[in-house]
Structure formats: structure tokens, C-alpha cells
Amino acid sequence: MPGTVSVPPDPPPRARLRSATRLAVCAAVPWFLCLWWGTSTVPVPAALPAVLILRDDVYDAPRRGWDRLVGVVVGVALTTLVLHWLPPPTASSVTSVSWAASLSFLVVLACGCAGMYLMYRGGAPNQQVLVSALVIYATALPGYARARLAESAVGIATVVLLGPLLWPPDPYRSAAAGLDTYRGELDGLLGAVAARLGAGGPPTPRGPAGDAELWLRPRTGLAAYERAARRTRLPRLYLRTPSRPPDGLEERLRFAARTALTLQYFTQELRERARTDGAAAPPVSDTSLRELAPLVRATARTVDAALRGEDSAAVAADLDRARGLDLAHRAAHPTRHDAVLRAGLHLTHEAVADHLAVRG
Incomplete structure (x- = not known):
């Protein structure tokens, strides 16, 4: 399958332990960097790139990291633009089945799907566009979009730069x-x-x-x-x-x-x-x-x-x-x-x- 290294179907326990340790380190480092930087109190987006990008072929991380970063930027931009013209969702609007909230959601969904398939690459759409668009829509708080961009960038940079240095395969x-x-x-x-x-x-x-x-x-x-x-x-x-x-x-x-x-x-x-x-x-x-x-x-x-x-x-x-x-x-x-x-x-x-x- 494109994008993977040929490995035995069942890697030995030592290889699995190395992969798990690499993932844990690449998830923990950006978490603490963002806490030190003060982007947010719970910088979960900084730890997600390690989970979603790292594979057995760690040298393919730059390509996947770039695709993910572009997807985050496009998704955040789409939702920010939509919420600038349409009202963001609130607890009262959702419980009252507000047509305005439903309309804004449908617009975000349509734009996210369009962006996802317009950025089709490697035999698959860039799902990160729609994921980021919906996450920003569901968390329409002041400053959250900027914090998510910064935390995602820190997490992706850590995976790309640090991941291949931790027990690199031949x-x-x-x-x-x-x-x-x-x-x-x-x-x-x-x-x-x-x-x-x-x-x-x-x-x-x-x-x-x-x-x-x-x-x-x-x-x-x-x-x-x-x-x-x-x-x-x-x-x-x-x-x-x-x-x-x-x-x-x-x-x-x-x-x-x-x-x-x-x-x-x-x-x-x-x-x-x-x-x-x-x-x-x-x-x-x-x-x-x-x-x-x-x-x-x-x-x-x-x-x-x-x-x-x-x-x-x-x-x-x-x-x-x-x-x-x-x-x-x-x-x-x-x-x-x-x-x-x-x-x-x-x-x-x-x-x-x-x-x-x-x-x-």
C-alpha cells in the first residue's frame, strides 16, 4: 500500500515497544512545550499528530505532517469564514433547533467536504480539513482557532523532526x-x-x-x-x-x-x-x-x-x-x-x- 514500509505481518515485541515508546515521546514533548508556551490549559491538539502521523515508516512523516498541517489551516480558515457571516452555535440555539445554527452547520459541513476532496492526494481525501472545520465549529470560543493552529504546528514539527531520530528503522x-x-x-x-x-x-x-x-x-x-x-x-x-x-x-x-x-x-x-x-x-x-x-x-x-x-x-x-x-x-x-x-x-x-x- 502506498506510504508504508514492507515489514513482517506481526512485528516482534521489541519493535512494537520501540514504536509505542516513539509515539509516547512524540506526543508528550509537544504537550509540555505548549503548556510552557501557554497556548491553552489542555493542549490535546499538540499530542494528536503523533497518534495520527507516526507509522512504521517514520521517514514518511514529513509528507503526512505537511498534509495534516495544510488540512488544519484550511479547516480552521473555512470555519472562521463561515462563522463570520453566520451565527455560531450556542447551547440555546441547539436545544431550540434553531434554523440559523443548522444552516451554519450545513455550510461548514459542505465547505469541509469540498475542501477535503479538493485536496485529494495519495489516493485519499484530506480528512483533516473536515475534522478541523467541525472541531472549530463545535468550540467557537475566542482564541481557540489560533490556539489549535499553534498546537497542531508544534505537534507536527515535533513528529517530523524528532520521530525519525528515535530508533530509526533501516x-x-x-x-x-x-x-x-x-x-x-x-x-x-x-x-x-x-x-x-x-x-x-x-x-x-x-x-x-x-x-x-x-x-x-x-x-x-x-x-x-x-x-x-x-x-x-x-x-x-x-x-x-x-x-x-x-x-x-x-x-x-x-x-x-x-x-x-x-x-x-x-x-x-x-x-x-x-x-x-x-x-x-x-x-x-x-x-x-x-x-x-x-x-x-x-x-x-x-x-x-x-x-x-x-x-x-x-x-x-x-x-x-x-x-x-x-x-x-x-x-x-x-x-x-x-x-x-x-x-x-x-x-x-x-x-x-x-x-x-x-x-x-
């Missing part, structure tokens, strides 16, 4: 860990598919597909790698990133992202075959699925070797064996239905060949 290590996790799960998935095909059972287990997250993991790891490469321009104190990534990591991540698409297509075609054939085992006369099992195993072995970064000669030998099995299956089962089923594996072989060509 983006390259995170990307490599995500790749290893993906490789292990992919090997298990293809091994299970080959076992079911060889045993003559349904190509895929019954029930909905549970591998959607698996196919997204390579793209997430590649995005983390690319963000880490762009951040090498930051000061060394601010970014704990090696001077150069591990050898071949980028090529393996790109290879994983490409083959995830082809293998997802293959497993989806198997799922469609299982759906059309029904829950029962394939007919005895339908040997195409049973004879597909060695090809799946050979392809899985080839992809696993390439993802491990093994010697090019060994990967090429595995690829030749997989291609030979592909040709044999094509000769034995030349029907269009079987060709569609093999297409995902064939495209995977082509991706392996291109990967070897890039490695030289």
Missing part, C-alpha cells in the same frame, strides 16, 4: 525482510498447489482466496526500497540507511513484483477451474491437472532460487528444466483451456529469463 533491511517473508509464503503456496494437483484433488482449497495480501507484499517492498533510495539525500543523522543497499536487492524486488502478477494469474485460473469443475476431484480422464504438478514444482524451485539470489548458472538450469516440462505438457495437452492455464507459468519463465539477463 528501510533496506525492512524491504529485504519483506522479500524473505514473501518468498517463504510463496514457496508454501505453490508447494501446496502442486501437492493437490499430484494427488488428483481439487486444484485449490474450497472457500474464498486467502492469498490477496501475499501478492501485494512484493510491490510494498519495492516501494520501500525506492523511498529509501530517494532518502539518501537526507543528513546521515536523520536517516539510518546504509551507503548502498545489499547487492541485487533491487533486481530481486522487481523480479518478485513482476512474477507476483503472473503467479497470481495462474492461481486464479486454477481457482476458476476448481469452480467450474465443482468441489469434487477432476475426472480420471482429465490428466492435464495431474501432469501439471511437476511443472508447478519446477517453476516454484526456479522462482525461489532467483529470489534467493543464487548463482545465475543454477537458476538457468532450473529454468531450462521448467521450460522443458512446459513444452512437454503443451505437447500432451494442446487445448485452448490448458494453454490458458499454463500461461501464468509461461510468463513466469519469461520473467526469470529477463531477470537473469539483467544480472548478466
Whole structure:
């Protein structure tokens, strides 16, 4: 998903403790700064940015912090402008169902929604515009809007400047860990598919597909790698990133992202075959699925070797064996239905060949 670093699905307790401590520090520091500054007696908006901005990818905090700050400014400005022309809500107007109070609320709501979607970025609207607009509307006190702006700015600045300095993660290590996790799960998935095909059972287990997250993991790891490469321009104190990534990591991540698409297509075609054939085992006369099992195993072995970064000669030998099995299956089962089923594996072989060509 855009905006995140590839990490194991369940971070270890030590990583969770670091994240919790980082969040607590980045929430407490702006709170006490605002108390010392005297912005308000309860500067909760100063502590909220740490909760809403900090993620596993702490180096993405500047972008999220800027989006939040702009959203706060726009939301406060919209509500201030509306309340300048329309009466602010009061206890008596709300209890008496005043049309003026309802009108001002609807105007603030409409302006906040419009601003939220006009500032659409990164695949999502800037919800902070509407949140700030409604908070200022509900707390129409003298000086509150200015205090909220100041406290939000202090909280965002603390998160952006201090957050990445507290136990900063290594983006390259995170990307490599995500790749290893993906490789292990992919090997298990293809091994299970080959076992079911060889045993003559349904190509895929019954029930909905549970591998959607698996196919997204390579793209997430590649995005983390690319963000880490762009951040090498930051000061060394601010970014704990090696001077150069591990050898071949980028090529393996790109290879994983490409083959995830082809293998997802293959497993989806198997799922469609299982759906059309029904829950029962394939007919005895339908040997195409049973004879597909060695090809799946050979392809899985080839992809696993390439993802491990093994010697090019060994990967090429595995690829030749997989291609030979592909040709044999094509000769034995030349029907269009079987060709569609093999297409995902064939495209995977082509991706392996291109990967070897890039490695030289």
C-alpha cells in the first residue's frame, strides 16, 4: 500500500515497544512545550499528530505532517469564514433547533467536504480539513482557532523532526525482510498447489482466496526500497540507511513484483477451474491437472532460487528444466483451456529469463 514500509505481518515485541515508546515521546514533548508556551490549559491538539502521523515508516512523516498541517489551516480558515457571516452555535440555539445554527452547520459541513476532496492526494481525501472545520465549529470560543493552529504546528514539527531520530528503522533491511517473508509464503503456496494437483484433488482449497495480501507484499517492498533510495539525500543523522543497499536487492524486488502478477494469474485460473469443475476431484480422464504438478514444482524451485539470489548458472538450469516440462505438457495437452492455464507459468519463465539477463 502506498506510504508504508514492507515489514513482517506481526512485528516482534521489541519493535512494537520501540514504536509505542516513539509515539509516547512524540506526543508528550509537544504537550509540555505548549503548556510552557501557554497556548491553552489542555493542549490535546499538540499530542494528536503523533497518534495520527507516526507509522512504521517514520521517514514518511514529513509528507503526512505537511498534509495534516495544510488540512488544519484550511479547516480552521473555512470555519472562521463561515462563522463570520453566520451565527455560531450556542447551547440555546441547539436545544431550540434553531434554523440559523443548522444552516451554519450545513455550510461548514459542505465547505469541509469540498475542501477535503479538493485536496485529494495519495489516493485519499484530506480528512483533516473536515475534522478541523467541525472541531472549530463545535468550540467557537475566542482564541481557540489560533490556539489549535499553534498546537497542531508544534505537534507536527515535533513528529517530523524528532520521530525519525528515535530508533530509526533501516528501510533496506525492512524491504529485504519483506522479500524473505514473501518468498517463504510463496514457496508454501505453490508447494501446496502442486501437492493437490499430484494427488488428483481439487486444484485449490474450497472457500474464498486467502492469498490477496501475499501478492501485494512484493510491490510494498519495492516501494520501500525506492523511498529509501530517494532518502539518501537526507543528513546521515536523520536517516539510518546504509551507503548502498545489499547487492541485487533491487533486481530481486522487481523480479518478485513482476512474477507476483503472473503467479497470481495462474492461481486464479486454477481457482476458476476448481469452480467450474465443482468441489469434487477432476475426472480420471482429465490428466492435464495431474501432469501439471511437476511443472508447478519446477517453476516454484526456479522462482525461489532467483529470489534467493543464487548463482545465475543454477537458476538457468532450473529454468531450462521448467521450460522443458512446459513444452512437454503443451505437447500432451494442446487445448485452448490448458494453454490458458499454463500461461501464468509461461510468463513466469519469461520473467526469470529477463531477470537473469539483467544480472548478466
